[in-house]
Amino acid sequence: MESDDKMFHDITLDELLKKQHNEKHTIIDVRSPKEFHESTIPGSINIPVFSDEERAEVGTLYKQVGKEAAKERGLEIMSAKLPEFIAKFQEIDTPKTVFCWRGGMRSKTAATVTDLMGIEVNRLQGGIRAYRQWVIKELEKAYFPPDIVVLNGNTGTGKTKILHQLAEQGYPVIDLEGMAGHRGSIFGHIGAEPSIQKEFESQLVQAMRKFRDVPFVLMEGESKRIGKVTIPEFLFDQKEESTQLFITLPMEQRVRNILDDYQPWNQPDDFAEAFDRIKKRIHTPVAKQIDHDLTTENYHQAVRLLLEYYYDPRYTHMFNNYPEDKTKIFKVSDTADALSQIKHELSRMYPEKAPLS
Template sequence: MFHDITLEELLKQQHNENHTIIDVRSPKEYNETTIPGSINIPVFSDEERAEVGTLYKQVGKETAKERGLEIMSAKLPEFIARFQEIDTPKTVFCWRGGMRSKTAATVVDLMGIDVSRLQGGVRAYRQWVVSELEKADFPPDIVVLNGNTGTGKTTLLHQLAEKGYPVIDLEGMAGHKGSIFGHIGVEPNIQKEFESQLVQSMRKLRDAPFVLIEGESKRIGKVTMPEFLFDKKEQSTQLFINLPVEQRVRNILDDYQPWNQPEKFIEAFDRIKKRIHTPVAKQIDEDLKEENYHQAIRLLLEYYYDPKYTHMFEKYLKDKTKIFETTDMEGAFSKIENELFKMYPQKAKSM
């Protein structure tokens, strides 16, 4: 017989061993928010879940259960096969540790596959995430990678992470690149998923002497940074990168490749063009429509992003701000790494 485990027990197992957690909810539910690191082996597809839910509301519980059993029986061989492919300890969960996870755990257990079920499901996990954020407790120093739009901050963060530096990628968690074009080509996350990933990263990096993050606004796409983290970021050391405009334009073009989805870039610009002096806005609009992206990006930097960044830069304390002049991305990475070595010599030596 399968056994239930608490969220605390699951988190310990995840930390101490290679453990697979399996979300048996529908793909749509899974894609909206789940426990980070889980895989999806759904009891019902999105359409099947809707059908069973409708029967439950309009006909009754027993009819819905019968239809659910019929659906599950037809896909049982494939469902079991997915579990048999996993050679690590397994825990299943659904929304609140109810019928779907109980059904999944029961049939898998009957086939001789050891499995546990998470008490309270995703709801219990969500309650834990909220409680962790309410504590507002994250001991490491924050080091903020900052700079004008196009300085390649996200690329530099990824390079530092690959080299072993402690990094929290807020844009990656938000599913947004932070600019007016930041939603293009990525799948935005909802607040619950953002907070879930953030808490897991904070938990993992809690004992690090410092953590690198990017200089973000409080709002990133559709999500909002927790107040305590935003305040700590604002009061932390800011490493500003100054790159020539031409290099920044190249970085933006390499990153976004607007020629692949030109209509979306025009739509995005339409939302902010009223904030730019009319003749300049008109020129940018024409450049985007004529696919003259180099000039369009350059004008956006000069007349929209850089003035905003200058205003933002002035609010930081001078003794917390360090500026690095460089001509390319390689130079930026080298200067950032050298600064980290000065600030945290013991940690940097281990990289």
Template sequence: MARDITLREALELQEKHSHTLVDVRSPKEFKEATIPGSMNIPIFTNEERAEVGMLYKQVGKQAAMDHGLVIFSKKLPEFIAEFRKIDTPITVFCWRGGMRSKTAATVLELMGIRSSRISGGIHTYRQRVIARLQETIKPKLLVLNGYTGSGKTKILHKLMEDGYPVIDLEGMAGHRGSIFGQIGVEPNNQKKFELLLANKLERYENEPYIFIEGESKRIGQVHMPELLFEKKGQSPQWIIQLPFEVRVKEILSVYEPEKQPDLFLEAFTRIRKRIHQPIAVQIQKDLENGRFTEAVEQLLTHYYDPQYEHSVARFATIGQDVIQAATIQEAYEKCLKRYKELMK
């Protein structure tokens, strides 16, 4: 018989041993938030889960259970086959450690596949995340700031690739942090953002410093926890300064407006009223006619740069370290050099 284990036990098995955590909830639930490092082998598809849930509300628990059994029994061979591909010990979980994970563990046991089950399900992990985000953040933050297009995200990614402690807020949010930030990326909801963030904070809790970008409190559809936002605002800022033309090229390279011009036009309409009318008209014409370099130049000059200059004024009493560079690579190298000096 499958045994129940605590979330702590499951995470320790995952970290210290060869062990696989399997989320048996629907693909939609898995996508919205799961325990990091888990895989998804769902009992029900998104549509089947909705169907069973509707029956539960309209008829009752027993009718929903009976219908769920009919659905699941038809896919048992496929379900078991997916678990047979796993060559490590297995722990399954659902939302609260209820019917779905119990069914999965029971069926696996009958088919000779040993497994355990997380008591309380992913709900216990959600509680852990909430508690973690309310704790004091021990490491100091090194905040990369600078005008739009200064390559801050690329610098963070390069630092992360090279093994340095980085919290990529935009990556966790699934948003690049500007009015055009949703184009070409898939957004995460607040639960998943917090889950990813808590996981990083726990991972880096014994580091002296963590690199982070100077984001606003709201990033796309999500917002930073209060403690992190306050600490970020009180931390010294490393201001990346690149030539204007380099910034324009960087924005064009990242966003590739020529591939989805309609989306850029649509996004521009949301800020058009904040820009002086003759200039706004010209930017729209440039976007409509594929003159993206000209449009970006005008957006930086008349919208993004003034916004940044207004926001950066509050850092005057905190401490700023200006990093001037001709390229993003040079800026990265200067950031890394200063970090190593701090670590001496």
């Protein structure tokens, strides 16, 4: 313990990021579950001082009665749940840092009561507000040193699965769809939990920081907007000017991939609703047929028609916009074949650079 009256250690964001990078370190968001769900520091866990309802109650008291009344009620609430709160901290066997919105009463309370129970805890100065300001400054730099290698191809070629397998094998991958909580197609939100822009940017900046010293990073070909979020302009432009590895796969295999990934029979109403939003862009007789196929659960044909009349024409237009010297085409039979060919190409492009350990 420090020699002054403070019963815990305040650390700066820079110190926290170094700890997170260099050692096993648990970051604990003590804000309410709703706040945590909306946006947090990537990698954090949530041990809230107040539930959503309790936070609303204390906030109302603060506004209508005053600060002291709110503090007294907050103390009552916290006292009742103290054993459970402490027990959760005791389960964590790594160094710990707590934070709240701006490094105020909630994180101070959490750090103080845990310290009294002999649990050493740091508190982040400035809270998540300081972290958010750092994210904005990092994006304003508009600078990402590594080459970007873009995995591209028609809808259904298994690009996301290939990227995940490459990441598992130690290749540097930034999964934009995963960060966005959206799989990129008109059905991409189904079965996923879309991110908000703040959360997407937090994850993106952390990934860019992680890979800033590697020679190249793999990303999937995406439009500038993925679901509810937008890729920063500088990164999108850099991605568009980078090497594009295009995967081509037979139509039937692509249809099977999409059916395996999305399983439309589990959420038929969501798929019909998603199709309603784009069917005006498809030739009317074809749109009617797709509508009928979705209604009668003939998903195989519905997907094939969507690829043939909606996705593939857009892909062809996009492909033709890339210069030939920036594109490489890989004709593959399945995901395993694609993975093998992509790895061979990466070893040719970067012969001295093995995957990350």
